[in-house]
Amino acid sequence: MFFDSLVYLLFFPAVWLVYxxxxxxxxxxxxxxxxxxxxxxxRAPVLLLSWAGVVVVSYYCGRAIARKPEGIERTxxxxxxxxxxxxxxxxxxxxxxxxxxxxxxxxNNPAFSNLFLTLGVSYYTLQSISYLADIxxxxxxxxxxxxxxxxxxxxxxxxxxxxxxxxxxxxxxLSLPYHASYENLRRGxxxxxxxxxxxxxxxxxxxxxxxxxxxDVHAHSGIxxxxxxxxxxxxxxADFSGYTNMALGVALxxxxxxxxxxxxxxxxxxxxxxxxxxxxSFSRWILDYVFKPLQMGWRNAGVWGTVGALLVxxxxxxxxxxxxWNFAVWGLLHGVFLAASVLFKPGLDxxxxxxGLRDHPIRRVVQVVVTFNLVAFAWIFFRANSLxxxxxxVTHLFSxxxxxxxxxxxxxxFASLVLALCVMFGVNxxxxxxxxxxxxxxxxWSLYYLLILAIAHLGIYNGVGFVYLQF
Amino acid sequence: xxxxxxKQTILGALKLxxxxxxxxxxxxxxxxxxxxxxxNVILAVEKQFGVKFKNLEVLKLKSVxxxxxxxxxxxxxx
Numbered sequence: 001m002f003f004d005s006l007v008y009l010l011f012f013p014a015v016w017l018v019y020x021x022x023x024x025x026x027x028x029x030x031x032x033x034x035x036x037x038x039x040x041x042x043r044a045p046v047l048l049l050s051w052a053g054v055v056v057v058s059y060y061c062g063r064a065i066a067r068k069p070e071g072i073e074r075t076x077x078x079x080x081x082x083x084x085x086x087x088x089x090x091x092x093x094x095x096x097x098x099x100x101x102x103x104x105x106x107x108n109n110p111a112f113s114n115l116f117l118t119l120g121v122s123y124y125t126l127q128s129i130s131y132l133a134d135i136x137x138x139x140x141x142x143x144x145x146x147x148x149x150x151x152x153x154x155x156x157x158x159x160x161x162x163x164x165x166x167x168x169x170x171x172x173x174l175s176l177p178y179h180a181s182y183e184n185l186r187r188g189x190x191x192x193x194x195x196x197x198x199x200x201x202x203x204x205x206x207x208x209x210x211x212x213x214x215x216d217v218h219a220h221s222g223i224x225x226x227x228x229x230x231x232x233x234x235x236x237x238a239d240f241s242g243y244t245n246m247a248l249g250v251a252l253x254x255x256x257x258x259x260x261x262x263x264x265x266x267x268x269x270x271x272x273x274x275x276x277x278x279x280x281s282f283s284r285w286i287l288d289y290v291f292k293p294l295q296m297g298w299r300n301a302g303v304w305g306t307v308g309a310l311l312v313x314x315x316x317x318x319x320x321x322x323x324x325w326n327f328a329v330w331g332l333l334h335g336v337f338l339a340a341s342v343l344f345k346p347g348l349d350x351x352x353x354x355x356g357l358r359d360h361p362i363r364r365v366v367q368v369v370v371t372f373n374l375v376a377f378a379w380i381f382f383r384a385n386s387l388x389x390x391x392x393x394v395t396h397l398f399s400x401x402x403x404x405x406x407x408x409x410x411x412x413x414f415a416s417l418v419l420a421l422c423v424m425f426g427v428n429x430x431x432x433x434x435x436x437x438x439x440x441x442x443x444x445w446s447l448y449y450l451l452i453l454a455i456a457h458l459g460i461y462n463g464v465g466f467v468y469l470q471f
Numbered sequence: 472x473x474x475x476x477x478k479q480t481i482l483g484a485l486k487l488x489x490x491x492x493x494x495x496x497x498x499x500x501x502x503x504x505x506x507x508x509x510x511n512v513i514l515a516v517e518k519q520f521g522v523k524f525k526n527l528e529v530l531k532l533k534s535v536x537x538x539x540x541x542x543x544x545x546x547x548x549x
Binding site: 075136137138139287291292293295296297299300305306342 | 507509513514526530531
C-alpha cells in the first residue's frame with residue numbers, strides 16, 4: 001500500500017473518519033492499529049517481526065537506561081540498545097545476500113521475495129537509536145506507555161521513508177488531546193496533493209528519461225549523460241520531497257507535525273549548506289550521532305580529526321543507502337567535498353573579504369551553481385546501477401553530442417514534462433511570496449481543482465516506486 | 472554564574488570580542504559556535520584548565536552552565 005496507490009487514498013481518509021468518532025483516550029489505538037495494518041499490507045512477516053522486536057527491545061532498554069545512575073552499567077545498556085538495533089538493521093538488509101550465498105534457489109525464488117523486503121527498517125532503527133541516545137544524554141525521559149512508544153516508531157505516514165523523528169518532537173504530540181481542526185485538514189490535504197503531484201507528474205516522468213540512459217549506459221554518451229544527470233537531480237528531489245509532503249500532509253490530518261525534511265536544497269551555497277537542506281532529519285541524525293562523537297573523539301588531531309570524522313560519517317551515509325560500492329563512493333564524495341570546504345573555505349572567505357567581494361551577489365550565484373553541479377555529479381554514483389556504469393558515465397560526460405534526442409516516449413510526452421516542471425518551479429517560487437490562505441475563495445478552490453486536474457492528467461502511473469523506499 | 476576565565480576561554484576560541492554568556496546560554500545562541508568550532512572550544516577549555524573531558528561527558532552538555540559544572544567537577548576531583 002504505497003502512498004501513490006488508490007488503496008492508500010482510501011485508507012487514510014477511512015482512518016481519519018474512525019479517528020473522529022473514537023474517545024480521545026483511545027485514539028492512539030486507532031493510529032497504532034492502522035499502522036500495523038499498513039505494515040501488514042506489505043505481506044512481509046520479517047518486517048513485522050523486526051519492527052516488533054525493535055519496539056520491545058528499545059522500550060525496555062530506554063526505561064532501564066533512565067533508571068540507572070551515571071556509570072559503566074548505564075553506558076553498557078546504551079551500547080546494548082544501539083548494537084541490537086544495528087543488528088536488526090543488518091540482519092534484515094543482508095538476509096537476502098546471505099541466503100543467496102548459501103541457498104541461491106530459495107533466495108531467488110519469486111514466491112519468497114516478500115521475505116526480503118527491507119522497507120522501513122533503516123528509518124525506525126535509526127529513530128530508535130536516537131531515542132536511546134537522547135535518554136542517555138538526559139534530553140528526554142523514556143516513554144512509559146508501551147502503545148504510544150510503538151506508535152512513535154511505527155506511525156504509518158512516516159513508517160516507510162521517514163522523516164526520522166526525535167523523541168522530543170513526536171512523543172509529546174502523541175499524548176495531546178485531539179481537537180478537529182479545519183485548518184490542519186485543509187493544509188494536510190493540500191500538502192498531500194502537492195506531494196502526489198511532485199511524485200506522479202514530475203518524478204515519474206523524469207524517471208522515464210533517466211531510466212532510458214542509466215539502464216543502458218553504453219548506448220549513450222556526452223550530452224545524454226549531462227542532461228539525464230540534471231534530470232535525475234530534479235527527479236530525486238521531486239520524488240523524495242513529494243513523498244515527504246505526502247507524509248507530512250497525512251500526519252497533519254491528525255494534528256501531528258512531522259519534521260520538515262527539505263528546504264530548497266538546490267539553492268544551497270555550499271555542500272554543507274546542502275546537507276542542512278536535504279533529507280534534514282537524516283543529516284541531523286548523522287551529525288548528532290556519528291559526526292559529533294567521532295569529531296570529539298579525534299579532537300586532538302585538530303582539523304584533521306574533523307576531516308576524518310566527515311569522511312567516515314558520509315561513507316556511513318552512503319552505505320546506509322545501499323551496501324554497494326557506488327553508494328559508498330557517493331557518500332565518500334560528499335565527505336571529500338565537505339572536508340575540502342573545512343580545509344579551504346576559511347582561506348577563500350578571507351581572500352574574497354580583503355577585496356570586498358565576500359558576500360557579493362555574483363559570488364553567491366557562483367556558489368549556488370557550483371554546489372548544484374557538485375551534488376548533481378555525485379548523484380551519478382547514486383543512480384548508476386553499478387560502479388562501472390558510473391565510471392563509464394563520468395569518463396564520457398564530455399564525449400560530444402550523441403544521437404540522444406528527447407522525444408515523446410510513448411505516452412510520456414516531453415511537452416507534458418515541461419509543463420509539469422513549470423508548475424513545480426512556479427509553485428516553489430510563489431509559495432514564499434503569496435499566502436494561499438489569504439486569497440479569495442474562488443482563487444483558492446480554482447487552484448485546488450487545477451491541482452487535481454494536474455495530478456490526473458500529468459501523472460504517470462506506471463508502477464515506478466519511490467526512490468527512498470529502497471533504503 | 473559563569474567563571475570569567477571560562478568565559479574568556481570560550482570567547483577566545485570563537486574569536487569573539489564579547490558576548491553575554493550565562494548559565495542557560497546554549498551554543499546555538501552564540502555567533503560562530505557551530506559544530507565545527509565547538510571542538511575548538513572544548514580543546515581550549517581542556518588546555519586552559521589542564522583537564523581532560525570524556526567524549527560522552529561533552530556530548531551531554533546542553534548549555535554553558537553544564538560546561539561550567541563539568542569543569543568544576545573535574546577540577547575538584549583532581
